[in-house]
Amino acid sequence: MDLKIGDVTLTSRLFVGSALYPSPAIMQEAIRASGAQVVTVSLKRQAPASQGGQFFWDLIKDLDCHVLPNTAGCRLANDAVNVAEMSREIFETSWIKLEVIGDDYTLQPHPFELVKAAEELVKRGFTVFPYCTEDLILCQKLRDLGCPVLMPWCAPIGSGQGLLNVFSLKTLRTRIPELPLIIDAGIGKPSHAVEALELGFDGVLINSALALAHDPVGMARAFAQGVDAGRRAFLAGPMEPKNMAQPSTPLLETPFWAGGGS
Amino acid sequence: MKLTLNGKSQFFDANPTLQEVLESFGQTGGPFAVALNKEFVPRSQYATVRLNDGDQLDLVVPMQGG
Numbered sequence: 203m204d205l206k207i208g209d210v211t212l213t214s215r216l217f218v219g220s221a222l223y224p225s226p227a228i229m230q231e232a233i234r235a236s237g238a239q240v241v242t243v244s245l246k247r248q249a250p251a252s253q254g255g256q257f258f259w260d261l262i263k264d265l266d267c268h269v270l271p272n273t274a275g276c277r278l279a280n281d282a283v284n285v286a287e288m289s290r291e292i293f294e295t296s297w298i299k300l301e302v303i304g305d306d307y308t309l310q311p312h313p314f315e316l317v318k319a320a321e322e323l324v325k326r327g328f329t330v331f332p333y334c335t336e337d338l339i340l341c342q343k344l345r346d347l348g349c350p351v352l353m354p355w356c357a358p359i360g361s362g363q364g365l366l367n368v369f370s371l372k373t374l375r376t377r378i379p380e381l382p383l384i385i386d387a388g389i390g391k392p393s394h395a396v397e398a399l400e401l402g403f404d405g406v407l408i409n410s411a412l413a414l415a416h417d418p419v420g421m422a423r424a425f426a427q428g429v430d431a432g433r434r435a436f437l438a439g440p441m442e443p444k445n446m447a448q449p450s451t452p453l454l455e456t457p458f459w460a461g462g463g464s
Numbered sequence: 465m466k467l468t469l470n471g472k473s474q475f476f477d478a479n480p481t482l483q484e485v486l487e488s489f490g491q492t493g494g495p496f497a498v499a500l501n502k503e504f505v506p507r508s509q510y511a512t513v514r515l516n517d518g519d520q521l522d523l524v525v526p527m528q529g530g
Contacts (some may be wrong), residue, residue: 204488219528219529219530220530221528221529221530222528222530223528227530229496242529242530243526243527243528243529244526244527244528244530245497245525245526245527245528245529246523246524246525246527247470247471247523247524248470248496248524248525248527249470249523250522252525253494254525254527255494255495255496255525255527256495256525258495258526258527258528259495259525259526271529272529272530274530280502281502284499284502284503284504285524287497287504287506288497288498288499288524289497289505291504291506291507292495292496292497292524292525292526293495293526304480319520353518356522359530360530407530409530410530433528452477
C-alpha cells in the first residue's frame with residue numbers, strides 16, 4: 203500500500219494543501235485527521251520583519267509532514283525557477299510542485315513554459331512535481347525530462363467537479379505505468395478520490411475540498427477512508443461491467459424454477 | 465538612490481549591500497528569501513551583493529498554498 207516518490211516512502215496516498223481553512227487551528231486539525239504525510243505551502247511577498255511567515259511556518263513544522271512548496275502565481279518558466287530556488291532555501295527541501303499557469307480563467311497549466319521550467323529545475327537538482335493537464339504527450343515529455351511523479355488535473359483548480367475526462371486519465375495511466383500519478387486539482391468529494399484511486403492513480407492532492415467543507419476535519423477523515431478504499435479496490439481488481447443482468451443466485455433446480463432469478 | 469521593495473519605493477544611500485538594506489528593516493533572521501530584479505539571491509551572497517539605483521527587491525515568506 204506504500205507509495206514511493208524518489209527515495210521517500212509514504213504510507214498515505216492523500217496529499218493536502220494548507221490554504222483556505224477557516225482558521226490555522228482547523229487547518230492543523232484537518233491535516234492531522236487526513237493522515238496526509240505531504241502538505242503543500244507557498245510563498246508571498248511580505249513587509250520585512252513581519253512575523254506572519256514565521257507563525258505559519260511553525261504551524262506547518264509542527265505537523266511533521268513532508269513539505270511540498272508550490273510555484274503558484276507563476277506564468278513564466280523563469281519566474282517559476284526563481285520561486286523554486288527561494289522555496290528550496292526557505293523550506294530546506296528540493297521538492298517543488300511546479301505550477302506555471304497559462305490561462306487566468308481556467309488556471310490551466312501552460313504546457314510550453316511548464317516543460318521549460320521542469321527541464322531547468324531538474325538540471326538544478328530539484329525533485330519536480332509538475333502540475334499538468336492530462337495530455338499524454340505533455341506528460342511523456344515531463345517524464346522524459348526526469349520528473350519522478352506527475353500531477354495531472356482532473357478538473358480546474360478549486361472547481362470540485364471530479365474526473366471530467368476519464369478516457370484521457372485512463373489512457374495516461376495505461377501509457378505511463380512506471381511513474382506515480384497524483385491527481386492534483388478538481389477533486390471535490392471523497393467519491394472522486396475513490397474513483398481516481400480505483401482507476402489506478404497513485405494518490406490525490408486536495409485543498410479546497412477540505413478547507414471549504416462545512417466540517418473540514420470530518421471531511422479530512424472521509425477523504426482518508428476514500429483514498430484507502432479506492433486503492434484497495436484497485437489492487438483487488440473490480441469486476442468487468444456487463445450490459446445486461448446476470449443472476450447472482452445459481453438458478454438451476456431452485457424451487458419453482460422457471461427461467462428467472464435474482 | 466531609489467529601490468523598489470515589495471512594490472514600494474524606498475530611498476537609500478548610494479550602493480548599499482543587500483545585507484545592509486535588510487538590516488535597515490530589521491530583517492536579519494527567520495524564514496525569508498530574496499529576489500533581486502526577479503532573480504533569486506542566495507543568503508550566502510547578501511553581504512557581497514551591492515544594489516544599484518532602480519533595482520527591484522522582493523522579499524518572500526512562507527504562506528498557505530494548495
